[in-house]
Amino acid sequence: MNELVLEVTDLVQEFILRDRGGGKAGVVHAVSGVSLELASGESLGLVGETGSGKSTLARAILQAPPPRSGSVRLRGVELVGLRGRRLIQARRHAQMVFQDPFGSLDPTWTVTRLVQEPLVAFRVGSAAERRRRAHELLELVGLDPVRYGNRRPRQLSGGQAQRVAIARALALDPSLIICDEAVSSLDVLIRAQVLNLLERLRTELHLAYLFIAHDLALVKQVSDRVAVMYLGKLVELGPAEALYRRPLHPYTVALLASIPSPDPEAPREPVTGTIRGEPPSPIDPPSGCRFRTRCPRAQDLCASQEPPMRQLADGHFAACHFPVNADAPAPEATAMSH
Amino acid sequence: MTAPLLELDDLRVDFRQSGHVVRAVDGLSYQADKARTLALIGESGSGKTVSARAIMALLPETARVTGSIRYEGTELVGLSERRMRALRGNQIAMVFQDPARSLNPTLRIGAQITEAIHIHRQVSKAEAHDRAVELMELVRLPAARERFRQYPHQLSGGMRQRVMIAIALAGDPRLLIADEATTALDVTTQAQIMELLRDLQERLGMALIMISHDLGLAASYADEVLVMYAGRAVERAATQTLFGHVRMPYTRALLGAIPRLENAPHTTLAAVPGQPPDLATQPPGCPFAPRCPEVTDKCRETAPPLAEQEPGHLWACWHPCGLEDSAAEEVAV
Numbered sequence: 001m002n003e004l005v006l007e008v009t010d011l012v013q014e015f016i017l018r019d020r021g022g023g024k025a026g027v028v029h030a031v032s033g034v035s036l037e038l039a040s041g042e043s044l045g046l047v048g049e050t051g052s053g054k055s056t057l058a059r060a061i062l063q064a065p066p067p068r069s070g071s072v073r074l075r076g077v078e079l080v081g082l083r084g085r086r087l088i089q090a091r092r093h094a095q096m097v098f099q100d101p102f103g104s105l106d107p108t109w110t111v112t113r114l115v116q117e118p119l120v121a122f123r124v125g126s127a128a129e130r131r132r133r134a135h136e137l138l139e140l141v142g143l144d145p146v147r148y149g150n151r152r153p154r155q156l157s158g159g160q161a162q163r164v165a166i167a168r169a170l171a172l173d174p175s176l177i178i179c180d181e182a183v184s185s186l187d188v189l190i191r192a193q194v195l196n197l198l199e200r201l202r203t204e205l206h207l208a209y210l211f212i213a214h215d216l217a218l219v220k221q222v223s224d225r226v227a228v229m230y231l232g233k234l235v236e237l238g239p240a241e242a243l244y245r246r247p248l249h250p251y252t253v254a255l256l257a258s259i260p261s262p263d264p265e266a267p268r269e270p271v272t273g274t275i276r277g278e279p280p281s282p283i284d285p286p287s288g289c290r291f292r293t294r295c296p297r298a299q300d301l302c303a304s305q306e307p308p309m310r311q312l313a314d315g316h317f318a319a320c321h322f323p324v325n326a327d328a329p330a331p332e333a334t335a336m337s338h
Numbered sequence: 339m340t341a342p343l344l345e346l347d348d349l350r351v352d353f354r355q356s357g358h359v360v361r362a363v364d365g366l367s368y369q370a371d372k373a374r375t376l377a378l379i380g381e382s383g384s385g386k387t388v389s390a391r392a393i394m395a396l397l398p399e400t401a402r403v404t405g406s407i408r409y410e411g412t413e414l415v416g417l418s419e420r421r422m423r424a425l426r427g428n429q430i431a432m433v434f435q436d437p438a439r440s441l442n443p444t445l446r447i448g449a450q451i452t453e454a455i456h457i458h459r460q461v462s463k464a465e466a467h468d469r470a471v472e473l474m475e476l477v478r479l480p481a482a483r484e485r486f487r488q489y490p491h492q493l494s495g496g497m498r499q500r501v502m503i504a505i506a507l508a509g510d511p512r513l514l515i516a517d518e519a520t521t522a523l524d525v526t527t528q529a530q531i532m533e534l535l536r537d538l539q540e541r542l543g544m545a546l547i548m549i550s551h552d553l554g555l556a557a558s559y560a561d562e563v564l565v566m567y568a569g570r571a572v573e574r575a576a577t578q579t580l581f582g583h584v585r586m587p588y589t590r591a592l593l594g595a596i597p598r599l600e601n602a603p604h605t606t607l608a609a610v611p612g613q614p615p616d617l618a619t620q621p622p623g624c625p626f627a628p629r630c631p632e633v634t635d636k637c638r639e640t641a642p643p644l645a646e647q648e649p650g651h652l653w654a655c656w657h658p659c660g661l662e663d664s665a666a667e668e669v670a671v
Contacts, residue, residue, distance in 0.1 A: 049526065187382050195609075221604070264578050266557075275526050
């Protein structure tokens with residue numbers, strides 16, 4: 001369990017905006033120094049809103065495109081700097097499942113061919129072995145190979161197409177699956193089926209998940225630990241239970257307060273008290289703490305000094321000068337460079 | 339008791355598609371009252387959006403609408419386009435899911451709001467301008483006067499949705515239909531917009547129909563909830579009653595399938611198998627029968643009617659949850 005599948009250190013991804021003449025018009029600070037680890041068989045949830053950089057982070061991990069700086073070790077192998085065949089070989093242990101299954105499946109291919117494709121690309125087994133493996137994978141994701149094998153994506157429902165995408169991702173026996181909003185476009189009942197499938201696969205195949213979503217309740221469902229991202233930075237990281245029970249960062253508090261509870265008796269605080277306005281542009285992020293412009297706890301210090309990621313409880317980190325729910329140690333104390 | 343603001347009675351919407359008929363809405367009845375929020379809940383294809391568009395007469399030509407939609411006593415089904423146009427916007431307004439696609443990208447925000455005001459009111463240019471700024475302040479668009487000259491692409495999704503709400507409010511509607519109005523927004527923005535809608539509804543005394551796939555939103559913001567499946571209403575009650583005493587197995591399935599913050603990580607969700615039925619080839623009986631854990635032969639043969647089976651609580655099921663079967667059948671027949 002302690003074997004690390006993924007180690008991301010100080011990852012930075014930036015995109016340069018050009019004006020019409022080709023000159024530099026600005027820099028999008030999409031991911032700004034993110035570090036995280038994922039153990040074998042572990043599931044790490046990554047939550048954040050539009051523009052938080054969570055999808056960019058996932059792509060930078062897979063070197064698509066490579067990050068501006070930082071390190072990504074997948075099963076001990078450094079991916080940053082690898083090119084061509086060596087990168088492709090090293091990267092096969094991590095696979096991605098996207099939000100729109102139809103967008104990632106060639107509409108003219110049959111289901112069996114789609115699932116076999118990674119095996120063909122990596123020249124795994126003979127044609128007969130690949131066919132057998134494709135059937136095995138389809139059964140694993142709950143699709144009858146006889147019934148669905150010859151269908152094309154448009155003959156599938158959204159849930160079925162996502163199962164095909166998952167089967168494809170599993171074809172090369174990866175150690176890590178990155179799910180980028182993988183269930184977000186599915187209807188409630190189908191979503192539950194796919195979530196349960198992902199859980200079963202994780203335990204059966206001992207997979208590690210980096211589970212990216214904007215829905216906090218959903219992320220809790222599948223995660224051992226949860227990381228919260230805001231405007232390109234991790235603001236909180238901790239065990240799922242603890243993070244939801246005692247959130248430390250004011251942004252996490254606001255996110256939790258925003259979730260409508262399916263229990264009408266549940267006490268509801270107006271969200272307006274926990275957050276204001278909308279996220280600033282990642283082209284010109286605020287100085288100091290990037291959340292300060294929306295934070296009800298912000299003080300002068302937050303504008304002048306960037307809060308470091310500090311461990312405030314067991315395995316529970318937050319980057320905040322004035323954390324919530326913590327026995328507020330002084331801002332200088334116990335700085336950590338996690 | 340006064341008559342409801344809006345009353346649907348046995349509404350049916352059929353689409354003719356290459357020879358066969360798709361019944362998108364199948365016998366829907368409900369009322370919407372002023373200063374109240376009704377949530378229409380269902381998955382894709384449940385008919386919730388089609389039924390709302392039928393109210394606004396915004397359905398394509400291929401749709402055939404039967405049954406009754408009465409707004410303040412006026413029958414809307416079959417109403418002339420000219421008279422409908424007088425109601426649309428003035429009396430009944432709608433906000434859609436995608437604000438980016440509802441706004442004209444080439445027109446400034448202020449122009450789009452003033453245009454809406456001119457459509458509904460005989461006012462001078464200056465009056466329309468003042469009213470637009472007032473509306474922008476009403477929907478809490480920060481720096482309303484500066485925003486007036488901005489284009490939609492310069493605004494965030496949440497801001498654009500506020501503009502859409504301002505436009506919807508331009509004619510002082512008495513009924514506002516919000517169709518997945520916050521679905522495309524981030525959670526913190528969604529919460530802000532929902533709080534805004536609730537506040538506006540209270541201040542203006544509007545009736546609000548919110549259409550959503552999210553039971554959580556309904557629990558948090560609606561007075562009454564109507565659950566739809568395959569074009570039919572399957573359960574309806576006041577929010578507290580519905581969530582406290584779920585009767586229809588489909589509603590229970592929806593609730594069981596939602597990840598909840600109270601659950602420990604890795605809890606298995608109560609998922610029902612299968613998929614919603616094809617609306618073009620609906621067999622007789624209850625539409626949920628093929629997926630229902632409580633199904634019996636009776637369910638496959640005869641569709642249960644939606645009936646008030648407890649005070650204020652309607653459901654369409656032969657084997658409701660939380661009740662003894664025999665007792666339920668007595669009341670249900």
